[in-house]
Amino acid sequence: MANVDSRRSQLLRGVLDLCLLAVMGEGPAYGYEMTKRLRARGLSIVGEGSIYPLLGRLERDGLVETRREASNGGPPRKYYSLSPDGERSLEAGVEEWKAARDAIDGALDVVKVEVMP
């Protein structure tokens, strides 16, 4: 079971930046808000570490734009949104992912999985 978790963790780590860009595509969001959007789509980051270093890298690479906005009663939050480069990177990344997924499906479809009762 630990091996399965490790594989899932590695797979997610490889595409988490893509997932973050995708949820930013819904609209600007701050860090925890993005975590909640991912969770709503069935992706929990509990076992994968934090998204903050990844957001930092996306910001440094110019794939996201940031701005500070006041939140309800709390301190101003840092909102992340897609930059034009980020949009292009997201499109290219989705194409890459689909190609890889199809190839992997082609390799794994020959395996018949028997579900034990």
Place this chain on the structure above:
Amino acid sequence: MIEFVEECRREWRRLGVPDPIANEMAIDLTADIEEAEAEGGSAEDVLGTSLFDPRRFAAAWAGARGVTAPTVPVDPPTPLRPERQPWYRPAAVIALMAFGFLMTLTAAALVAGRHSSAVAARVSRAFEVPGSTRLFAPTPPTPPFRYFVPGPSLAAQSTGPVAFLAFALLLVGVVVLGLAVLYWSPWSRRHSDRRVG
């Protein structure tokens, strides 16, 4: 949770993250954690497994943003760019070494053959050793013992100038070789590098 954020601040300070950026990250982190807790969650919902290693988390975040102070390389030192020497300098030193070696070799040959009359004669002819002409010139067939005048022998007469010549050549050769070796020595290179640096 305050302890987690404070630990991150200490790490950012240690890494040389500018205070305004460290404050901004700390405020964002605190706000997210407080929101998660207010919704009935925990800090782990925000930080995942990073919750258990604040220093690593802080370093990863600052590193990803590229806001850590640049590290100064201490060891090993960056290699100095070697001085570009004119092409003729090594050639001149090699020629000097060859000259010194030749001088030393000649001196050694002279010293080794100083008792050889053939060598002495050749050297005497070559360098016009005084008296050699008289000694080798045909003399009337007179009884040798009757007119024998005690004096320096052929070898002895030749040895003086030959020895002097050998010594002079040896001295020149050794000095030239010494200068050439000094030029190629590590001490000389270090001295040159210091001038470049």
